[in-house]
Amino acid sequence: MRKLEALSMLSLTLVLSSLALSQGQEECRRYMPLEEPCGDNPDMNCYLQMVKSGHGVPGKMWDYAYLGQLKEDLKSVEVQNAKISSEIEDLMETYVEDSHRLESELEGLYCSLDSIASQMLELSHQIEKNKITLKSLQDLDCTLKRYEAVEKIEDALTGLKVMEFEGNRIRLTLRTYISTSESLLSQHKIEDITEPLEHNHELVIEVLEGTLELKSVEIFPNDVYIGELIDATKSFRHFFSTMSMLEMRSPLEWFVRRVQDRIVLCTLRRLLVKFANKSRHSFEYIDRDEIIVAHMVGGVDAFIKMSQSWPVSNNALKLISLKSSSQYSKEISLSFLCKVEEVANSLDAQVRQNISSFVDAVEEILMQQTRAELQSDNNSES
Secondary structure, rough: OOOHHHHHHHHHHHHHHHHHHHHHHHHHHOOOOOOOOOOOOOOHHHHHHHHHHHOOOOOOOOHHHHHHHHHHHHHHHHHHHHHHHHHHHHHHHHHHHHHHHHHHHHHHHHHHHHHHHHHHHHHHHHHHHHHHHHHHHHHHHHHHHHHHHHHHHHHHHHOOOEEEEOOEEEEEEEEEEEOOOOHHHHHHOOOOOOOEEEEEEEEEEEEEOOOOOEEEEEEEOOOOHHHHHHHHHHHHHHHOOOOOOOOOOHHHHHHHHHHHHHHHHHHHHHHHHHHHHHOOOOOEEEEEOOOEEEEEEEOEEEEOOOEEEEOOOOOOOOHHHHHHEOHHHOOOOHHHHHHHHHHHHOOOOOHHHHHHHHHHHHHHHHOOOOHHHHHHHHHOOO
């Protein structure tokens, strides 16, 4: 700022000096004879010549004192101009030096910026490497926890062995022992069991990334319906997500336990249906719907619903539908069948716990209701 102010002052001084010289030239021209001009372009030299020689100026009009003053002013202006020129040269030198210094400093700053940018790039690469390392450690930690959880499940469940655990795929072998109590055998009138009481299955389980939550499951052999268990496990996902992976009740452990329970129930149900088929009725077990279909004499099929824990529990069976298959039985009215269902489901619970006993009772009710309906028809005709 100070340099700019100095240059402005010097410029103003030069302008004032030029104005003073212009006024001096005008005064000289006023007293110069027209027949002796100083040249085509009167300037400072002409003015000096007039002052020094004094030609062409009438003696009466010439003021020597004024001329001397002009000479002094001229010298003063020349000295001032020389001083200003010197200051301008000094300022120019200073400007050049400052420019060189600033350029050098700018080059240094550019070098520093390049160095900082290089360091930032290197740090960015290091951060990315650290992120990759952290992700790898997290994945490794998650994998270790999953292995620990599976091992814990294997220790907790009898007959379970992990055959393969790769990525999100787990292959398990499941050995299930079917326990038959004396009370169960006597209740269903089973004297001797020749079927194997130990069953082996293989589960191929796919879990969600980084968890033990089920995504899909296959069972071999596919003789047990586990679709409801898969859906139930998935619906419990929110409940299981609030628990630690290493806690006993992980979704995978819960599912495998339920599969073992399901294998036990299905095996016992098939066993009881097989023994019931030795009676005068024909029975069919539908695992997916947990229904036993009894094909009774006379072309009537009884659809019997089992509770989820039958026959392990003492819950009673329930008649849910009667369907006619023969031409005669098709003529039976719906109200008649509904009446039979109502009476059958009101029987004593002990009777409804055994398949054969319950179907015999349903058949007896059918006969009683048929006789009652025929008698009612005969009475109305008479």
